Amino acid sequence: MKPTIHHIAIAVRDLDAALEFYRDGLGLELTERREAPEEGVEIAFLPAGGVEIELLCPQSSEGGVAAFIEKRGEGLHHICVAVPDIEAAMAQLQASGARLSSESPRVDVHGTRYIFVHPQSAHGVLLELYEMTT
Amino acid sequence: MKPTIHHIAIAVRDLDAALEFYRDGLGLELTERREAPEEGVEIAFLPAGGVEIELLCPQSSEGGVAAFIEKRGEGLHHICVAVPDIEAAMAQLQASGARLSSESPRVDVHGTRYIFVHPQSAHGVLLELYEMTT
Numbered sequence: 001m002k003p004t005i006h007h008i009a010i011a012v013r014d015l016d017a018a019l020e021f022y023r024d025g026l027g028l029e030l031t032e033r034r035e036a037p038e039e040g041v042e043i044a045f046l047p048a049g050g051v052e053i054e055l056l057c058p059q060s061s062e063g064g065v066a067a068f069i070e071k072r073g074e075g076l077h078h079i080c081v082a083v084p085d086i087e088a089a090m091a092q093l094q095a096s097g098a099r100l101s102s103e104s105p106r107v108d109v110h111g112t113r114y115i116f117v118h119p120q121s122a123h124g125v126l127l128e129l130y131e132m133t134t
Numbered sequence: 135m136k137p138t139i140h141h142i143a144i145a146v147r148d149l150d151a152a153l154e155f156y157r158d159g160l161g162l163e164l165t166e167r168r169e170a171p172e173e174g175v176e177i178a179f180l181p182a183g184g185v186e187i188e189l190l191c192p193q194s195s196e197g198g199v200a201a202f203i204e205k206r207g208e209g210l211h212h213i214c215v216a217v218p219d220i221e222a223a224m225a226q227l228q229a230s231g232a233r234l235s236s237e238s239p240r241v242d243v244h245g246t247r248y249i250f251v252h253p254q255s256a257h258g259v260l261l262e263l264y265e266m267t268t
Binding site: 002005011012017020024025026029051095096098121 | 138146156160161163181182185206208210215216229256257261
């Protein structure tokens, strides 16, 4: 099974203002909005076909998303690719010389295993891998 | 019908090097590689589920993609959203205050009508709209 795009994350300064554009202007549906204190952000989820747009809004000046906006402004933050077997994907990436964020996958609050590829390896893209076994 | 993500475009300096990562490392399939002289780029197309990754590589130091890389480095360049009726989408966006790249849609080599939303309106994202009527 080939990798598939799972979501596209966009870093924004003001979640309500961003929803005025992405929901009210562009016409996407907002299916969920919740805080993710472990990442220091509030997230809005807007499915757009088989892919989800996630708006990430920092809740303070701390954390990676706040640092991203401080440095580069609002905009495309990362893309996430779903793979059926994360260890196999990691091995193949490492064999091609790619640098990963850690030696083994992390587990999010939903039990999903994930890891990041360093933007230097992915030609400037912060790339997240999700293991989706179903 | 809601908008759906059509493709994600990534600006790269060296297409062969980028394919080593996205095709050989990540495992995506390369379905097409062609020059787009009207945009001054060579493009590689790699489907990833219902969405396509497009690697854009400037063929000279001229043009928008070359300028993007010069200013920001390699990385996520734009996302493209397919809409069923581009005039209706444009009207809704303009009503929400969004700024578009031109007053009417352009037509690409395949006859597809498209327009861009200015990144200032889309919270730092260069957003392309494609009209996909089928």
